[in-house]
Amino acid sequence: MKKLFLLIAALIPAALVSAQSMYIYQGNVATMVNADLTGDMTYSNTALTVRGLQFPLSTIDSIAFSDNHVNIDSVVVKYVGTTAKVFVPIEILPYLTITANDAHVSIVSSQMDGNEIKYALTGTSTDGSFYEYSDYKSTLYLNNITLNNTKGGAIDIDDGKRVEIDVPDGTINSLTDCAAGTQKACFYIKGHAEFKGGGTINLVGKTSHAYKSNEYTEFKTSFGTMNITAAANDAMHISQYFKMNGGSINISGAIADGIQVDTTSNKTDEFNGQMFLNAGNVSISLNGDGAAGLKCDSLFTCTGGTYNITMNGKNSDGVTTNVANINDATSSPIFTIHQNGGYLVVDGDKKKSSCFKTDANMYFHAGTINAYPDANAKAKGIKVGGNYYYTSKAKTNIVPEVTGQMIAIAQ
Amino acid sequence: MKKTRRLLTTVCVLMAAFQVFATDYKYLTFQKKDGNESSLPLSGLKLSFNSGVLTTSQNGTKTTYEVIDLAKMYFSETATAIQSVQNSHTAVSLQGSSLNINAPAGTLSRVFDASGKLVMSTTISSDGTPTHVDLLLPGIYVVKTGKQTLKILVK
Numbered sequence: 013m014k015k016l017f018l019l020i021a022a023l024i025p026a027a028l029v030s031a032q033s034m035y036i037y038q039g040n041v042a043t044m045v046n047a048d049l050t051g052d053m054t055y056s057n058t059a060l061t062v063r064g065l066q067f068p069l070s071t072i073d074s075i076a077f078s079d080n081h082v083n084i085d086s087v088v089v090k091y092v093g094t095t096a097k098v099f100v101p102i103e104i105l106p107y108l109t110i111t112a113n114d115a116h117v118s119i120v121s122s123q124m125d126g127n128e129i130k131y132a133l134t135g136t137s138t139d140g141s142f143y144e145y146s147d148y149k150s151t152l153y154l155n156n157i158t159l160n161n162t163k164g165g166a167i168d169i170d171d172g173k174r175v176e177i178d179v180p181d182g183t184i185n186s187l188t189d190c191a192a193g194t195q196k197a198c199f200y201i202k203g204h205a206e207f208k209g210g211g212t213i214n215l216v217g218k219t220s221h222a223y224k225s226n227e228y229t230e231f232k233t234s235f236g237t238m239n240i241t242a243a244a245n246d247a248m249h250i251s252q253y254f255k256m257n258g259g260s261i262n263i264s265g266a267i268a269d270g271i272q273v274d275t276t277s278n279k280t281d282e283f284n285g286q287m288f289l290n291a292g293n294v295s296i297s298l299n300g301d302g303a304a305g306l307k308c309d310s311l312f313t314c315t316g317g318t319y320n321i322t323m324n325g326k327n328s329d330g331v332t333t334n335v336a337n338i339n340d341a342t343s344s345p346i347f348t349i350h351q352n353g354g355y356l357v358v359d360g361d362k363k364k365s366s367c368f369k370t371d372a373n374m375y376f377h378a379g380t381i382n383a384y385p386d387a388n389a390k391a392k393g394i395k396v397g398g399n400y401y402y403t404s405k406a407k408t409n410i411v412p413e414v415t416g417q418m419i420a421i422a423q
Numbered sequence: 424m425k426k427t428r429r430l431l432t433t434v435c436v437l438m439a440a441f442q443v444f445a446t447d448y449k450y451l452t453f454q455k456k457d458g459n460e461s462s463l464p465l466s467g468l469k470l471s472f473n474s475g476v477l478t479t480s481q482n483g484t485k486t487t488y489e490v491i492d493l494a495k496m497y498f499s500e501t502a503t504a505i506q507s508v509q510n511s512h513t514a515v516s517l518q519g520s521s522l523n524i525n526a527p528a529g530t531l532s533r534v535f536d537a538s539g540k541l542v543m544s545t546t547i548s549s550d551g552t553p554t555h556v557d558l559l560l561p562g563i564y565v566v567k568t569g570k571q572t573l574k575i576l577v578k
Binding site for chain 2: 053054
């Protein structure tokens with residue numbers, strides 16, 4: 013019943029607005045105006061004034077009309093080849109500084125009232141990028157966008173706040189950055205990122221990480237798929253914490269780690285250095301020496317999901333963390349980890365590999381770990397630096413070579 | 424279940440009722456500084472500016488306005504004063520309280536007042552020669568010329 017009232021509340025305003033809109037084209041920017049909000053548009057000899065904003069006639073390429081209603085909080089960027097067109101509602105135009113050099117689009121927001129601006133990217137560019145800066149939250153829609161940047165990163169969001177990345181169902185989005193650049197990642201978010209929507213994101217990171225956020229990243233239950241097929245560093249490098257509540261991640265071709273979570277400089281940040289894997293599917297195949305499939309500085313918590321990890325590099329671990337807590341709060345998690353790379357000799361010391369490694373305690377309440385260490389290379393199945401606590405619901409296949417003290421937990 | 428069905432019916436009725444109030448703009452109306460107005464359908468309409476001249480283009484037909492003569496433009500639900508339909512070679516313009524009708528010879532043009540009363544009826548005698556009609560009284564009139572219907576305001 014409550015939902016019905018919400019539906020009514022949503023539909024009635026929608027029925028009242030007109031569908032017509034006007035597009036004022038000036039170079040790479042098109043200003044969008046809803047007809048019902050326009051009123052009189054006045055002429056001087058040199059300018060057209062619409063809703064209090066002056067448009068010099070000499071800068072107007074054309075004005076066109078459409079039978080659609082414009083969302084007054086949404087900017088749309090359409091990429092075609094080496095060009096991009098930015099569509100901006102007139103309501104937020106005064107707050108935005110838009111620079112579009114060919115298909116390299118930069119939008120700096122000075123909006124002061126805290127209203128969230130939404131950005132939708134669509135189209136294909138063979139040499140394009142998107143940069144956005146704001147002091148407030150924002151939403152980024154990836155709506156079948158393909159960006160290949162030959163000069164830097166593909167997407168750089170510089171908000172320092174919550175950035176929601178909505179990947180609509182059925183969309184396929186592909187981002188590729190340049191090699192030997194200065195960017196931190198192909199897809200970089202300065203802020204905390206929340207991914208949702210059932211579409212797909214394909215990433216290739218040629219300079220460093222494929223994906224990086226300097227604060228937490230969360231995959232919502234609705235999230236679709238992230239495929240990373242190459243990274244010159246980590247496939248995903250996340251600061252503060254990573255929480256996965258759904259979706260799929262497929263990683264291959266990364267030189268360093270699959271998913272790494274490190275601590276932020278502010279040690280009081282919530283869940284600093286932690287990884288929460290609650291649901292979804294993760295598949296990682298790496299060849300780099302010294303790499304880790306899943307790595308976090310602090311607590312590794314897994315309450316469900318499926319994890320298939322193959323490590324072919326020397327001195328590489330499938331999972332490495334300080335403390336691990338594996339339980340079935342969401343569903344019974346299943347890890348299948350192959351370690352094929354063996355050890356690395358450094359200064360005469362053998363640096364060995366493990367399928368699952370903790371520096372301190374491991375609490376294995378429920379789930380399954382299938383570990384396939386390369387026994388000939390003295391790799392270990394499960395290596396625990398502290399105590400190993402387990403219950404009868406904790407299943408391991410292949411004899412886990414557990415160092416540390418094994419302590420059963422009473423059910 | 425019955426309650427839900429009743430509520431859904433109410434929603435549908437309300438939606439239909441509110442849809443009536445949603446404004447549907449079909450025209451862009453230009454007003455000149457002398458008060459004359461002309462309207463163009465929005466469908467396929469495009470505007471561009473060059474050296475003080477506004478050019479409208481629509482379905483391959485172009486119209487020009489001197490920007491210096493223009494006061495404003497606005498969206499409207501109905502056409503006012505002029506609706507240029509070039510294909511039928513029909514144009515109606517208002518100058519003060521005089522109506523100029525330019526249409527193919529033989530076209531019947533009728534003017535109705537706001538109450539629907541026929542106040543004038545004339546048949547265009549020749550192509551290219553505007554027919555002048557004096558509408559002395561201020562008010563809203565509907566001009567039907569051939570297949571074209573326009574609403575005009577005499578101030």
